[in-house]
Amino acid sequence: MTQNAQHHAYHTVEQAQINLRGRFKEADISTYELDARVLTGFALSLDDIGLIKHASRSVTEQENKILEKVCLARLEGKPVSRIIGVKEFYSLPFHISPATLDPRPDSECLVDSALNAAEKLAKSKSKPLKVLDLGTGSGCLLIAFAHACKQRAIQVKGLGVDISANALRQARINAAINGVSDSVNFRQSDWFENVSSRFDIIISNPPYISSGEIEALAPEVSKYDSKTALDGGTDGLDAYRNIISNIMSFIQPGGCVLFEIGSEQAALVTNLVRQVIVTPPQVTISHVSDLSGLNRVVQVEFDINS
Template sequence: MSAGGKQVGPTVSQMLAEARRRFAEGGVSDPATDARVLLAGLLGLSTTEMLTHGAEPIAADTAGIIEAAIGRRLAHEPVHRILGEREFYGLPLSLSAETLEPRPDTEILVDTMLPYLRKLAATEGNIHILDMGTGTGAICLALLYECPQASGVGIDISDDALRTARANAQRNGLQDRFEAIQSSWFENIDGAFHVIVSNPPYIASSIVHDLAPEVTKFDPVAALDGGEDGLDAYRAIAKDAKGFMRPNGLIGLEIGYDQRRHVTAVFEACGFKLLECVKDYGHNDRVLVFSLAD
């Protein structure tokens, strides 16, 4: 079919139904959501616009792009990897090959740390944040966006991740308060910070490759593999953090669902005390907050 000489494909509603059907048949865990998010992203439409534009035909070349994207999702590539971006705490963030795709559970770390940041800002004025293993910059940038008195440093060992984090800071107007530094943990870091945050690699090496193919094939292994027992990163942070903290400083960490006791023991052995443990949406322990022990 053609309109004004331009090849026209199916309507938005037809393409959405087709994607949903193929995802369901292909075993995608949430076919309706994935179909809606994928098409909305590719067409540049909001969820509401997907409904109001349902009867509109899609240009044949655009339909071809959507067909290719459907095939990629059926090959286990996550929707947001296909789109190249994901929203985190209301901020649009670009993804790249060496960045972990930010998860909703990680927003709990931001939710948890914001009251502490605001309290510190009320007494200290300007505050300084260190985000260890920054990846896309998600955690640090969300905290900076919500707390105008804060500035932050994001460290990562990956050049690709650091480029992505800098671009995301620029994209969200936070470049003047965010610095990305290549560093293996504290190796290239100077100064003292009010808050240290991290969503480090915390999966035991032996089970990394047993994860869903959406994770193992598309998330960087370096952002997942926490060593033999999953605790290597926590040990690295706990061992040296004291030398980079203000006396009233705090550490906020994302952890695996079964790691509360082990991570707490690691930090207590290095002179910290647990202030708070917060559960995720599945009622699993997900965030720990530490301060220096008295």
């Protein structure tokens, strides 16, 4: 064992958690208590109850090495979800990889909005609602939505598309883990390229960071999130232009389109929609705020006669 690892030898489970907590606090990690508990549990293969139940059990030399490795990764700025490979979203577990974005709580309001739209549409449609997720990544939006619909007895048939085969592999795993493989499929596609039918609901959290701003983001994002999933071009709006310019060929009459946006992009994305849909069908455009009160979703509802 190295001198550094020897210095941080963790003799018991409880001591390991205390040690990590202290080191994270010293490094000004605001979530030091939670991070210490999650990473200790991960390194020692113990859940929260196990950490309490086995608090006084000895830590092996091999476990010491794992603890030190995960601790140093966190101290270097690696997000906990990237270290353990799992992130909770909409109260469900999602496995993530370098090809996917780390699911964020802000995106949950897009799932809520899609769910509201589905409940409304389900009243007027007897067949399963067809739902498309553009740039699905880990599949978190579509899977959380499909899971919630299942709980509400709303029948949906979902399709998630992404340009990355690795992201799609992760999405399929997540669909299986969360029990919705029967209602969602995944396909490789550059936006609408390999999509051929019309949908009742289209959701998307496309790349919306301006190319020049990526390096200035928090290290947890700039160093560990997929650049492809972040980079929205010079002004951050490239993906929206692509999607919006094709939307009329893929939305059903009376359908609903929901975009996640950057907090300053509501007016810009709304204007893009207005530029494309200049004649009937009529649309109703609204904005939905996230938990911080910032605009996070642009919702476009199409008239049933469209």
